[in-house]
Amino acid sequence: MASNMKLKKVSLSTTPDESALRSLELGNIVYLNGLVYSAREGAYIKVVDEGTPLPLDLPELSAANFHCSPAAAKRPDGSYDVGAVSATASFRFRKWMDGWFRASGARLIMGKGGMSSDDYKRYFVPNNAIYLTTVGYGTGALLGRGVKRVRDVHWLNELGIAQAMWILEVENLGPFIVESDMNGNSLFERENEKISAGLAKLYEGTKPAVLKRFGETDDRSDELI
Amino acid sequence: MIPIDVVHSTAMTLMEKAAIEIPDDYLAGIKSAADAEEGDLSSFVLQSMLENYETAKDDRRAMCGDTGCPRWYVKMGNEARIEGGPVSLETTLRRATAQATNEIPLRPNRVHPLWRTDHNNNIGIQAPEIEFGFEPEGDWLDLVAVHKGGLFGTDYRMLFPSDGIEGIKRFFLDCLIAFGKRGLACQPAILGIGLGGNKDACMVHGKRAACLRVVGDRNPDSEIAELELELTELGNSIGMGAMGFVGNSMVIDTHIEVGYCHTGGMQMSFHAFCLSSRRACARIYPDGRVEYRTDPRWFTPYQRRETVEWPLT
Numbered sequence: 073m074a075s076n077m078k079l080k081k082v083s084l085s086t087t088p089d090e091s092a093l094r095s096l097e098l099g100n101i102v103y104l105n106g107l108v109y110s111a112r113e114g115a116y117i118k119v120v121d122e123g124t125p126l127p128l129d130l131p132e133l134s135a136a137n138f139h140c141s142p143a144a145a146k147r148p149d150g151s152y153d154v155g156a157v158s159a160t161a162s163f164r165f166r167k168w169m170d171g172w173f174r175a176s177g178a179r180l181i182m183g184k185g186g187m188s189s190d191d192y193k194r195y196f197v198p199n200n201a202i203y204l205t206t207v208g209y210g211t212g213a214l215l216g217r218g219v220k221r222v223r224d225v226h227w228l229n230e231l232g233i234a235q236a237m238w239i240l241e242v243e244n245l246g247p248f249i250v251e252s253d254m255n256g257n258s259l260f261e262r263e264n265e266k267i268s269a270g271l272a273k274l275y276e277g278t279k280p281a282v283l284k285r286f287g288e289t290d291d292r293s294d295e296l297i
Numbered sequence: 298m299i300p301i302d303v304v305h306s307t308a309m310t311l312m313e314k315a316a317i318e319i320p321d322d323y324l325a326g327i328k329s330a331a332d333a334e335e336g337d338l339s340s341f342v343l344q345s346m347l348e349n350y351e352t353a354k355d356d357r358r359a360m361c362g363d364t365g366c367p368r369w370y371v372k373m374g375n376e377a378r379i380e381g382g383p384v385s386l387e388t389t390l391r392r393a394t395a396q397a398t399n400e401i402p403l404r405p406n407r408v409h410p411l412w413r414t415d416h417n418n419n420i421g422i423q424a425p426e427i428e429f430g431f432e433p434e435g436d437w438l439d440l441v442a443v444h445k446g447g448l449f450g451t452d453y454r455m456l457f458p459s460d461g462i463e464g465i466k467r468f469f470l471d472c473l474i475a476f477g478k479r480g481l482a483c484q485p486a487i488l489g490i491g492l493g494g495n496k497d498a499c500m501v502h503g504k505r506a507a508c509l510r511v512v513g514d515r516n517p518d519s520e521i522a523e524l525e526l527e528l529t530e531l532g533n534s535i536g537m538g539a540m541g542f543v544g545n546s547m548v549i550d551t552h553i554e555v556g557y558c559h560t561g562g563m564q565m566s567f568h569a570f571c572l573s574s575r576r577a578c579a580r581i582y583p584d585g586r587v588e589y590r591t592d593p594r595w596f597t598p599y600q601r602r603e604t605v606e607w608p609l610t
Contacts, residue, residue, distance in 0.1 A: 079341055099338060143362050145402035155402045156353070158362030161448065161481065185479040207345045207540070209483050210361030210572050213353035214345065232415035233405055247345055249338070249540075260479045263338070263542045270536045271474065278467035282457045297455050 086136035086242070088179055093202055096250045098259040102204055103246035107134040107223065107239060108182075110141060111172070112160060114235030118227065120171035127226040128239060131177030139165060139183030141234040143212070144222065152222040154240070156212030159184035162203070166191050173199035184209050186251040186260050193256035204248035205259075211247065218245030299438050299583050301380040305389050307579050307587050311442035312367060312397035314577035316359040319350040320591040322511040323487065323574040326549035330485050334546050339538030343485075343546065346539075346572055360573040364403035365444040367394050367419050368426040370509060370595060374435020375609070378583075390427055390440075395420050403444070428501075432599055433609055441578045441593045443508045450482035450569030453500060458563050462524065465492070465565060466531060472567040473532050473547055480540030483571035485549050487512060488532070491566035494556030503566035506552040508576055509595035516553055517601070525551045539572075554596070557603070 079101050084092060086106030096102070109128075111119075118124040139162045143155040162183035169187075172178065173195065181196070182204045196202060206215065219240045226237040251259045280288075283297045319327075331343040353360040369390050373379075379386045395418035398405055405417040407424045419425065452472050456464045469490070476482035489507025491499040515522035528551040538544020558564055580588045599607060 079337060101341070140362060141404055143359050143364050143402050143404040145399050153402060156359035156362040156364070160363065185481055205540075207342055208349070208361070208572055209480055209540070210363065211345050211349040212362035213356060213358050213360055214349045215362065216358045217352055217356060232408075233417055234408075234415065247341075249341075259338075260541060264478055266543050267536045267541075274470060274531075274535060275467065278463045278470070281454065281464055281468065282460050283455075285454070 083244070086134050086180065087131065088135065090200055093179060093200065094254050096202065096253060098250055098253055098257060098262065100250040101246070102248040102250060103244045104136060104180075104218075104242055104248070105244065106136070106242065108136045108138050108242050108245060109134050109240070110138050110236075110238040111176075112139050112141070112165060112235060113168075114231040115227065115237045116165060116168035116172055119175050120168045126175065127237065128224070131179065134239075135177055135179040137172070137176065137178045137181050139181065142216075142219070142238055142240070144233060144238070152225065154219045154222060155216055157215040157219060158208075158210050158212040159206040161185045163187055166195070169195040173201060180204060182206065182248055186258060189252070189256055189258040189261050192252040192258060196252060197254065197256045200254065202250065202254060203252040205251040207247050207249060214247070215245060218242050299377060299379050299581055300585055301385055301389055303581055303585050303587065304379070304386060304438065304440070305393055307581055308390055308393035308440060308442070309397050310589070311440055311577045311579055312393060312403070313401050314589070315442040315444050315575040316364055316401055316403060317353050317357060318577070319353070319360065320511070320574055320576060322513060322591065323549060324350060326512040327485065330546040330549060334538055334544050336538045336542055336544030338542035339540065339544030339546060342539035342542065359401060359403060360575070361571070362404060363446065364406065365446045365571075365575060366406055366425065367398070367403070368428075368443050368445055370428050370430070370441035370443065370505075370593065372430040372432060372439040372441075372595065374432050374437050376434075376436040377438050378436075379438065387427055391420055391425070394418070394425050430595065430600060432597060433607055436583055438581045439578065439593075440581065441509065441576060441595070444575035445504075445508060446483060446571045450476045450486070450571075451567065453496060453564070453566045455496070456563045456565050457561065460563060466528070468565055469528055469567065470531065470535070474535060474537070476569060477535070477537050477547060478541045482569040484569065485539060485546040486569040486571055487549050487574055488528070488551045489568040489570070490528070490551060490553045491564070491568070492553060492555045493558035493564055495558060496564060498556050499564040499566045502554040502556050503568045505595060506554040507568040507570045509593040510552040511592045512550040514552065521553050521555065525553050
């Protein structure tokens with residue numbers, strides 16, 4: 073087993089200043105303290121596309137947008153029981169990111185799988201924001217334990233539990249891994265490059281399928297299955 | 298007669314166990330993958346997952362916040378009779394799914410594909426899936442709850458006999474590499490491969506291979522069993538590990554299920570179960586006894602029969 077000792081662990085505020093973000097490096101392990109909110113396509117459409125005002129004061133209260141939907145249920149007393157929390161894949165949200173950064177002042181985007189370094193350079197870097205990826209995927213119980221209380225939930229009736237905007241008080245919420253830095257580099261892309269170098273050897277001896285599929289050719293006159 | 302209230306209480310327990318308790322066979326598989334992993338990031342991911350399983354059990358909270366899409370595999374011995382009949386059984390499973398979604402809690406993932414209507418209980422049109430199987434002997438009812446992740450890690454391709462084993466390996470690598478990048482397949486996982494049947498049956502066989510067989514189980518056909526081991530080794534030699542980081546843990550085990558197909562084709566489907574491998578099973582007897590287990594024991598000689606007749610004892 074490899075030693076994890078060399079991975080640097082950092083505790084970070086959910087309203088971090090620029091210098092704290094600049095000191096983070098790809099592959100650092102991050103735990104968050106403060107207030108985190110969930111926002112994904114439901115909230116993005118409302119705010120970015122339709123111009124609906126934000127339901128809370130951002131980024132003063134929080135600059136940490138989690139691409140997630142908690143497994144949550146309402147208790148009889150009206151409070152909420154948050155069981156596990158895991159992220160959803162972030163690449164689907166790239167088209168809203170620029171508008172969302174402007175509207176919310178977010179500095180931290182947490183989610184699953186990250187985005188491309190092109191997206192980081194285009195949308196994140198100009199807004200002094202970075203991307204933190206969840207771990208696993210599916211350290212949902214660990215993340216659930218980091219949620220101390222549901223402070224509020226917005227647009228629950230309109231958007232449903234999964235798409236509502238959940239405002240969560242968190243303590244040592246994590247682990248997250250720094251996926252993009254303030255220069256827009258991507259950890260996943262760095263790893264992909266290393267792995268891709270060995271792929272040709274792996275495919276030695278295999279041959280392409282007898283019939284191709286769309287996506288394996290750009291020639292529209294080819295016969296495919 | 299199997300009492301329907303016992304079906305309901307058992308189904309509630311299974312929904313909870315599947316979401317919270319990592320099955321022993323998969324846990325042992327992850328532990329040995331963690332021991333063998335040399336990549337520092339991939340190793341950190343596996344250690345975090347091991348910690349996550351403990352946290353889930355200690356706190357009685359779901360392992361993963363995306364609790365997937367609950368589905369049911371139901372098997373009956375030939376002599377089993379359910380109080381209220383099959384409609385009562387289906388209704389009871391739907392009720393337990395809805396109630397457990399709220400009580401555990403699970404994430405209500407199920408929405409209408411077009412209108413995105415969410416009943417907040419994982420119930421809707423054709424949801425949850427309930428699949429049935431039968432065995433020639435017994436008066437029992439087996440329930441298997443599976444909370445299957447829903448977005449990445451599944452593909453299908455029509456291959457042909459001339460593609461051969463090499464074609465199977467190639468499509469296997471294509472799938473693992475495509476879904477493995479950035480860890481979208483939630484690897485290292487149990488992989489299910491469906492071969493043959495037809496397009497829909499091939500998907501069914503492959504998904505069952507991933508969800509209903511335990512780590513270490515081998516196909517009774519010795520050459521297929523050999524291929525299962527070979528594919529596992531191939532997957533772990535990509536150079537990729539958990540979350541798509543450099544490493545060598547992609548596959549905990551590979552299970553292949555076959556179905557007779559059209560003479561001209563060799564359909565192949567690929568399915569990745571996830572890092573939580575959420576399955577829980579129970580056998581219910583007419584006297585109300587319930588035995589819980591984690592091995593679905595779905596694939597019996599009867600399920601894989603190729604003869605016309607099957608002797609009934």
